[in-house]
Amino acid sequence: MTEFGVNFFPVVDPAVKSATDYYDETLRLIERAEDLGFTQAQTVEHYFTAYGGYSPDPVTLLTAAAARTTRIRLATGAVVPAFTHPVKLAGKLAMLDHISHGRLDVGFGRAFLPTEFEAFGIPMDESRARFAEGVEACRRLWTTEDLVWEGRFHRFGPVTLLPRPYQRPHPPIFVASATSAESCAAAGSAGHHLQVVPSVTSAEQLASMLDAYRAAWDAAGHDPAARRIQIKYTCYLSEDADEARTLGEFHERTYIHHMMAAVAPLATGKSADYPGYENFLEKAKNYDFASSLAADKVLAGDPEGVTGQIRVIRERFGEDLSFSLQFNPGGLAHDTAEAAMELFAAAVMPEFAPRPSPRP
Secondary structure: OOOEEEEEOOEOOOOOOOHHHHHHHHHHHHHHHHHHOOOEEEEOOOOOOOEOOOOOOHHHHHHHHHHHOOOOEEEEEEEOHHHOOHHHHHHHHHHHHHHOOOOEEEEEOOOOOHHHHHHHOOOHHHHHHHHHHHHHHHHHHHHOOOEEEEOOOOEEEEEOOOOOOOOOOOOOEEEEEOOOHHHHHHHHHHOOEEEEOHHHOOHHHHHHHHHHHHHHHHHOOOOHHHOOEEEEEEEEEOOOHHHHHHHHHHHHHHHHHHHHHHHHHHHHOOOOOOOOHHHHHHHHHOOOHHHHHHOOOOEEEOHHHHHHHHHHHHHHHOOOEEEEEEOOOOOOOHHHHHHHHHHHHHHOHHHHOOOOOOOO
8 A cells, every 4th residue: 555645845925925824834734634544744844934934843743643543653754863962863853752652753854955064064974984873873862771872973871762663663764865876775784663754866867776775675684564665745736727727827936935045055066965955056946846746746636637647657656655745845835735735635545545455
């Protein structure tokens, strides 16, 4: 069975929608998603700009969601260990794991926006090393008593974290990777799950990332049935395909506009930890919605068309994928987002449910 979740990346101009309204609407949509059978809700960590800045602490939003739901899993997609001391981060996440009664999935990411690294006083060229150390420090804090940590960036102990996580030995760990096959392979070797975003890479590059991940997972001897690969899309859905595509083009261009402002500093220099990222701004300038739709980097259309896109994606990248879908980008009206979620649950999700076996 293919699983579908909901994703909340707040590319929101405060002049269009207030933070209060965005949070209220998001929490209502998470409640509705649980009712409709979506299996996971997740949000990001970003700062300062309309490109994600309404979500500086995903744990806060997910804690509010935990209080309003009972079944849907709650995921960080992702938290950034480089910006938080591991004792603080591991403790916050363990608390959320208890508050949600074991419904937490923890996605860790490296971040990539220069203004965020500058604000925290962290060199971008340390991002890969800080990420690896932060993830492992959290894992050890969740599983080890009297931990003594002697890392490159943090030293502490002996400490025993309280509370211990609800899930044992710890919540499922996901690694968010944008373009790096090396990061995907490292996640596979470690037995971590994977989060990918096809909109920021080519189909060929994404396929190589997933191949590297699966190969490393298998080579390390991990159970293939336990592997989880989550792929993220924005979804515009309506009974009227033209209406959905028109809505999609408007909001995707708004997304690109805000992303360009956030990534502009990348164009001024290269970082060893982010090869090729200096070209992000130029790629964004050349964005074309029709090309993006044709390449299945965004889902938009009527139920039949979106179902067809998902079938192509599964054929291209593997049937072991789960999907995390954003229905409320930018200033999209709450009622429009909710209607799209309801239509998806009624007309698209059943197409990917297990078929009953024929009677002998």
